[in-house]
Amino acid sequence: MNDLRLEGTRLAIETQGLTKSYGPVRAVRGIDLRVKRGEVYGFLGRNGAGKTTTIRILLGLVRPEAGEARILGSSLREDRRGLLSKVGFFVETPTAYPKLTARENLEIQRRLTSSPRSAVKEALELLGLGEYADRRAGTLSLGNKQRLSIARAMLHRPELLILDEPVNGLDPAGIVEIRQLLLRLSREEGITIFMSSHNLAEVDRLADRIGIVHEGRLIEELDAEELRRKALRAVEIEVDDVPRAETILRRELGCRLIERRGELGLRLSDEGLESASVARVLVGAGIGLSRLLVAGECLEDFFMRLTGGTE
Amino acid sequence: MRAIDVIGCEIRKLRRSPIVVVSFGAWAVGIAFIAFFMWIVMNPGAAASFGLVGDKASFTFGGEGKNWVGFLHVVVMLGGVLGMMFSSIILGWVFGREYVEGTAKNLLALPVGRWAFVVAKVIVATIWFALLVLLSIVGAWLAGMLIGLPGWSKALFRLAAGRLIVLSLLAFMVSLPSAWIATASRGYLGPMGYAIATMFIANFFSHTGWAPWCPWTIVLQAAGPGFDAAAQVGPIVGPGSWLVVVATAVLGIGLAILQVERADNAQ
Numbered sequence: 001m002n003d004l005r006l007e008g009t010r011l012a013i014e015t016q017g018l019t020k021s022y023g024p025v026r027a028v029r030g031i032d033l034r035v036k037r038g039e040v041y042g043f044l045g046r047n048g049a050g051k052t053t054t055i056r057i058l059l060g061l062v063r064p065e066a067g068e069a070r071i072l073g074s075s076l077r078e079d080r081r082g083l084l085s086k087v088g089f090f091v092e093t094p095t096a097y098p099k100l101t102a103r104e105n106l107e108i109q110r111r112l113t114s115s116p117r118s119a120v121k122e123a124l125e126l127l128g129l130g131e132y133a134d135r136r137a138g139t140l141s142l143g144n145k146q147r148l149s150i151a152r153a154m155l156h157r158p159e160l161l162i163l164d165e166p167v168n169g170l171d172p173a174g175i176v177e178i179r180q181l182l183l184r185l186s187r188e189e190g191i192t193i194f195m196s197s198h199n200l201a202e203v204d205r206l207a208d209r210i211g212i213v214h215e216g217r218l219i220e221e222l223d224a225e226e227l228r229r230k231a232l233r234a235v236e237i238e239v240d241d242v243p244r245a246e247t248i249l250r251r252e253l254g255c256r257l258i259e260r261r262g263e264l265g266l267r268l269s270d271e272g273l274e275s276a277s278v279a280r281v282l283v284g285a286g287i288g289l290s291r292l293l294v295a296g297e298c299l300e301d302f303f304m305r306l307t308g309g310t311e
Numbered sequence: 312m313r314a315i316d317v318i319g320c321e322i323r324k325l326r327r328s329p330i331v332v333v334s335f336g337a338w339a340v341g342i343a344f345i346a347f348f349m350w351i352v353m354n355p356g357a358a359a360s361f362g363l364v365g366d367k368a369s370f371t372f373g374g375e376g377k378n379w380v381g382f383l384h385v386v387v388m389l390g391g392v393l394g395m396m397f398s399s400i401i402l403g404w405v406f407g408r409e410y411v412e413g414t415a416k417n418l419l420a421l422p423v424g425r426w427a428f429v430v431a432k433v434i435v436a437t438i439w440f441a442l443l444v445l446l447s448i449v450g451a452w453l454a455g456m457l458i459g460l461p462g463w464s465k466a467l468f469r470l471a472a473g474r475l476i477v478l479s480l481l482a483f484m485v486s487l488p489s490a491w492i493a494t495a496s497r498g499y500l501g502p503m504g505y506a507i508a509t510m511f512i513a514n515f516f517s518h519t520g521w522a523p524w525c526p527w528t529i530v531l532q533a534a535g536p537g538f539d540a541a542a543q544v545g546p547i548v549g550p551g552s553w554l555v556v557v558a559t560a561v562l563g564i565g566l567a568i569l570q571v572e573r574a575d576n577a578q
Contacts, residue, residue: 095413
């Protein structure tokens with residue numbers, strides 16, 4: 001019991017068997033998440049996979065039919081207000097009161113989270129919104145509305161940031177800026193960041209761990225090291241005698257997954273195949289080896305493979 | 312978190328909203344319109360020379376007296392009946408805008424009791440509507456003086472103002488279910504439908520024995536009778552009807568709180 005409690009305090013988010021349906025649509029089916037404090041967790045999934053519903057459950061906006069969510073060691077049922085004062089969030093689309101300025105929108109957040117007066121100015125500066133501070137939110141570009149939503153989420157210096165597609169709508173420079181900001185918040189201030197995204201390259205760069213949700217189920221949860229281990233690797237070669245090279249590789253190294261690529265190319269996808277062995281065997285047999293490349297599966301390929309490609 | 316902060320935030324949201332100015336403008340135009348018709352009734356010759364028909368104006372008012380009693384009666388009557396529609400629209404807007412503008416999800420996951428938002432919004436809507444009632448009183452006095460209505464008396468004006476305040480209070484209270492409808496339907500249209508539907512219901516029950524027990528008919532019937540300074544000043548609705556109105560208000564606020572506390576907010 002004490003061990004469980006101790007582990008609970010080490011986790012920023014812990015869910016057990018979260019389940020939610022909207023009519024006949026089963027949005028979330030028994031999701032078990034474990035997000036450690038201080039880490040950046042990338043929550044990946046296609047449209048309608050259950051990401052936003054999970055986030056809404058975490059924030060208490062939607063009630064699960066089954067299962068439980070614990071945030072920073074406690075349940076929302078036990079201490080909703082206390083917990084939410086430690087959580088910053090941004091759900092789905094950037095929204096603000098359109099007739100109020102960026103500063104006034106943040107001022108509302110400041111008062112409702114009992115933050116110090118200086119928090120608004122700091123958040124505006126942190127997100128590079130200084131020159132837009134007195135512009136009405138309704139006239140801001142999508143990217144600046146996104147910044148305003150992120151500023152609102154972190155204005156009260158939360159321990160946990162739950163961000164739904166935080167870089168959506170930002171230009172490349174804005175994406176880099178937000179990435180650096182999130183990394184700094186995580187590394188220097190120890191803030192836990194739980195972010196959902198469609199931008200796989202972004203998650204790959206930012207996240208310490210990744211959860212992949214598909215059709216309401218968490219189908220994979222792994223860190224960067226595990227991704228490297230689990231991702232398929234292939235050895236691609238170009239030789240001067242393809243039929244002979246294929247025969248030798250099958251006989252000497254037991255290769256089974258050999259695929260011809262063009263006139264001189266072969267792709268070897270057997271698990272655990274060492275590129276050095278391939279080179280040694282082929283050169284030893286007098287075959288001219290003009291190219292050898294180890295091709296690793298990127299997060300996008302891995303994600304597409306797990307979620308059924310473009311079906 | 313102090314209650315004053317939640318109310319302060321609601322007032323800040325309203326201050327920049329053009330609909331507030333529009334509502335005061337529409338209300339002022341309404342008062343001016345009544346005064347203008349009263350002027351036509353008083354000056355049929357002048358009205359005819361402008362191409363206006365005096366008889367028609369008289370018909371529209373149901374032949375009210377061409378004096379302060381007639382004028383104030385129309386102001387009070389329309390204040391009560393239109394007050395029901397306006398307060399539904401105000402409540403619908405204050406609550407519904409959070410869903411239309413997509414900001415409800417930002418509010419409902421804040422470390423503030425959700426009930427506090429409902430209460431703060433009701434308070435702000437009450438202030439808004441109270442200012443409209445104040446505008447009616449001041450506007451009616453100004454307009455009546457401007458067109459030189461005969462039969463002015465302080466006692467009469469005080470009676471009319473008191474009646475308008477009570478009627479407006481009744482109208483606002485029976486409109487409070489609009490707050491729940493706006494949160495449940497997530498927008499403005501539901502409350503507008505409520506305003507129209509309740510007007511029909513009010514009219515329907517006004518011809519039956521259920522009139523004192525139907526909240527909206529209570530307002531409609533209380534708005535109707537004429538009055539003058541000499542009339543006995545008594546309660547305009549009975550205690551049973553007050554109970555119905557208070558119950559409607561409590562139900563409206565209670566359902567709105569239940570809605571934001573218990574229902575899914577998958578906006």
